[in-house]
Amino acid sequence: MRGAVIACGRRIPPLPGVTDDHVAHVGHRPGKDEVDPVLARAAESAGDAAGDPGEGATGADVVVAGTDGDLAAVVLRLLRTDRLATLSVGYVPVERNSAVAAVWRLPTDPARAFDVATRAEIDRVPLIRDDSGGVLMGGGVLTKVRGVGYCDDTTALRGLARRIHAEPDNSGGPGLVLQVVGGLLGRRRKTYTGRAFQLGCDPTVPVVDGVAHPREVTRLSWYRHTEDLRLARGVVG
Missing domain, CATH: 3.40.50 (Rossmann fold)
Known part of the structure; x- marks a missing residue:
């Protein structure tokens, strides 16, 4: 080697x-x-x-x-x-x-x-970055999120989601794939693709690549690096 x-x-x-x-x-x-x-x-x-x-x-x-x-x-x-x-x-x-x-x-x-x-x-x-100076290599997860989020110019969340999952786009798309899971049993799923996801929400703890953020956040951005x-x-x- x-x-x-x-x-x-x-x-x-x-x-x-x-x-x-x-x-x-x-x-x-x-x-x-x-x-x-x-x-x-x-x-x-x-x-x-x-x-x-x-x-x-x-x-x-x-x-x-x-x-x-x-x-x-x-x-x-x-x-x-x-x-x-x-x-x-x-x-x-x-x-x-x-x-x-x-x-x-x-x-x-x-x-x-x-x-x-x-x-x-x-x-x-x-390569996906976040607004706290980190990178997202495989997956980012938010659970029981209440707030408003946008994937590029599209409203991806307004209200409550049981789970939000973000990962790099492996299909040659804009860069980021986002799945928003809602409903009482988690059966309502919507998928979005874009270069960036921005969220304002009640306090929550993101888990990125298996590592929990050291504190709660009320704002979060994931976006494709240049x-x-x-x-x-x-x-x-």
């Missing part, structure tokens, strides 16, 4: 053919001090100054092994260090119910996921 591996937490399975000099062991949802040095080394190895390697590139520059929340933490550092255009990402989920794997049709078997991360073609996929994420998920070479 040519890239760096960021192994988050202690639940990382054995990865075939990986030597210690390629692995950075970090904690769950790692921050700047743990991630940025790895990204800098990966950028140097990839030839940061060379710019975008273009379509048809294979194998990620940085492979993240961990949870969806761990992946989000690493991608946030890519965003903050302005390396989205120069470093591609691969993902080895440690949880079978990974929302990221489901959205982007990635394998959850560690060996197969690692093969895709290190050998597959690089695709551009929507740059896409470069993700290893295509044909394995």
